[in-house]
């Protein structure tokens with residue numbers, strides 16, 4: 001059974017919604033910059049569970065928090081550090097947007113991330129962290145956390161081994177003078193107000209020295225994140241919330257938040273769905289440093305159904321690894337084609353289920369799985385100016401393409417061109433050499449080419465004919481296969497490797513091939 005069905009069935013069979021009506025599924029992301037594609041795994045897992053529960057007729061709501069209240073703690077490399085330095089330490093909603101047209105920094109990066117959700121077909125209900133705080137909804141839990149700061153210190157010590165001073169309080173106050181939240185230290189809660197001093201300088205973020213008392217309600221202060229996390233579960237009545245496996249270890253943040261939820265707020269934490277990482281080129285999230293590692297960059301590489309396959313195709317216990325600059329891009333398309341083939345053959349299994357879940361929910365009822373040319377072949381053909389993609393596709397299929405197939409092929413060619421112009425590695429880039437490149441061929445290579453040239457001169461040859469002839473030459477000349485193929489790639493593409501040689505040669509104009517071979521053996 002596919003992971004989404006396995007988990008959704010477990011939720012349906014073993015759990016009841018807290019509000020008695022509808023399961024609340026929640027996820028969140030702090031908008032500290034361009035969002036890494038790793039964060040899309042959470043969106044996809046929660047989003048797909050919501051879709052599958054809907055399919056089962058189980059009422060649920062997927063809520064996504066755009067966290068705009070966490071502190072701005074570092075300046076991403078793609079922003080002007082001089083311009084943003086003065087804002088370090090402020091809550092994200094108080095930092096200006098890098099571009100005009102957005103209310104603040106968090107809204108700017110949130111907008112791009114939400115755009116990716118939409119393209120992938122996930123449509124949660126959004127809210128902001130500031131809405132929860134400024135409306136006063138968090139206040140009862142801030143009160144409990146302040147009153148029971150001693151218990152919190154003990155939980156932190158017991159579960160995660162961290163020690164806090166006796167005066168420690170579980171909130172960060174926004175300094176009324178400088179507006180920073182990272183530089184303040186709160187102490188002495190008197191039931192209505194807390195004392196605070198703006199005197200911490202984390203990571204060289206400058207404090208202003210202000211001290212005062214403030215009523216920590218309605219968004220003037222924020223709970224520390226593990227308490228904040230547990231309080232949000234209660235405020236929102238969250239039933240299901242997963243998290244990356246880095247949070248899910250014993251003594252990790254989820255473990256601490258679970259204890260806080262039970263002990264301080266007297267409720268069971270939500271059903272957990274711990275999941276593995278989404279790596280980019282074998283590397284973990286490094287907050288979008290690498291090219292192509294942001295959610296937006298990765299989403300742009302694929303049509304929605306294949307982006308969804310990347311996100312949901314593997315079990316949540318397995319790592320995902322996609323390298324925009326590697327073989328994993330064509331491999332994802334191959335995987336999708338394999339699923340489509342199964343569907344066309346009428347199979348009903350986990351693979352056909354996965355294929356259906358890759359489609360957007362609205363397209364799932366009238367599901368089609370059109371035949372398509374392999375991505376790597378499309379990527380080759382679009383680079384050969386003399387070849388028509390539809391003609392080559394019809395040849396490969398053995399009959400004319402249907403309307404659906406033409407649409408799918410045309411979409412694939414657009415993505416292949418985009419990939420070739422952005423991330424594709426050199427071995428996928430081919431340029432047919434207009435003129436004979438500078439190459440050194442051995443006598444054996446020349447001999448083999450000469451025989452091949454004669455074979456072509458005798459009449460029209462298709463890919464299969466040429467393929468068989470090339471195989472015969474290996475023993476006939478004799479020549480090592482590597483030497484033979486390299487000679488062909490060298491004289492036509494000026495490189496060591498290339499597509500399947502027989503079909504490649506058959507796709508080129510015969511006169512051109514004959515002429516090039518005669519030049520090469522001269």
Ligand SMILES: [Zn+2]
Nearest residue numbers: 175178198208
């Ligand atoms: Zn200050």
